[in-house]
Amino acid sequence: MTSQAISKDEIQLVYLSERCANTDEAAINKIKLRAEHNNHRRNITGALLFTEHYFLQYLEGEAAIVDALYASICRDKRHTNARLLLRKPITQRDFSRWSLGVKKLLDNEENQDLIAVLNMIGQASKVTESQLDWFKLALQ
Ligand SMILES: Cc1cc2nc3c(=O)[nH]c(=O)nc-3n(C[C@H](O)[C@H](O)[C@H](O)COP(=O)(O)O)c2cc1C
16 A cells, blocks of 8 residues: 655544444445545545444545535434544545545454454444554555
8 A cells, every 4th residue: 555645734534333234235335336436526535444333434635525524424324323533634645545445344253353443442432543553454
């Protein structure tokens, strides 16, 4: 993964939300197609990780545009309880190649630690940036 130098007032935002029971993989694919198109148009990059219960999404781009998108995502009925985990200024993007990379985190042995951390974050009130870095690595 290459990082791309940027010049504007850009941020990285990460949130965790709970997947609604009827948001199946076909629904997620629909989100992906629409999001790729929209994000490309808005110069937003990012990645979406999903498990049986959760979504974890990274969004990067100009602050006002990312904030507006996040506000609209929070109103989306395909998930619930969106919780902001991180919002920070950036000078480089971590997902510069993807309008929206989407990855399913499988519940296999290899991913047990990540799933455990995700479940913990889902229930805890705080998350550290180093915990989030694990997900960043899994997504890149
Ligand atoms: C988990 C999740 C992630 C989403 N991510 C994005 C995204 O990265 N970009 C985007 O434009 N819409 C995303 N959406 C969809 C938005 O909530 C909203 O439906 C969409 O932006 C509306 O686009 P439209 O006005 O082009 O129909 C996401 C929805 C969910 C449930």
